[in-house]
Amino acid sequence: MRLWSIHPRYLDPKGLVALWRESLLAQKVLMGQTRGYTNHPQLDRFKKAPDPTAAVGAYLFAIWQEAESRGYKFKKEKIINLVPTSSIKVTEGQLKYELSWLHQKVEKRAQDWLPHLVGIEIVTPHPLFIAIPGEIEPWERIES
Numbered sequence: 001m002r003l004w005s006i007h008p009r010y011l012d013p014k015g016l017v018a019l020w021r022e023s024l025l026a027q028k029v030l031m032g033q034t035r036g037y038t039n040h041p042q043l044d045r046f047k048k049a050p051d052p053t054a055a056v057g058a059y060l061f062a063i064w065q066e067a068e069s070r071g072y073k074f075k076k077e078k079i080i081n082l083v084p085t086s087s088i089k090v091t092e093g094q095l096k097y098e099l100s101w102l103h104q105k106v107e108k109r110a111q112d113w114l115p116h117l118v119g120i121e122i123v124t125p126h127p128l129f130i131a132i133p134g135e136i137e138p139w140e141r142i143e144s
Helices: 013-030 041-047 052-069 092-109 111-117
Strands: 088-091 129-132
Touching (some): 013 092, 092 129
């Protein structure tokens, strides 16, 4: 499961679709509707939010908005909780790590998307997140 901290606009088409699916799974996990992934480290930040289902709903909504802007037809009705929620902090080091990792993935699966990732100096977080100074998040599983 990869719940990107970077803005969904950076994701290639396959990455955006995968994020939608994985985020819907995260929603089920946070609602207690599945037994799998309940201890996944990327869910910790949602679990710590005052209202975890509102947090994942806000996360999904931004993905849905990006999909709509690209002409995709994701089903907004699948988002269970669209109550406004507070932001979640994410470190700048995490954002940089994720953009670098995405770049490596895109080099393998969608080279035509690479121009979207070139020259980014300040990485915009997903709208649910607010960037703060710091290194890679402790919950991140570093890929070699």
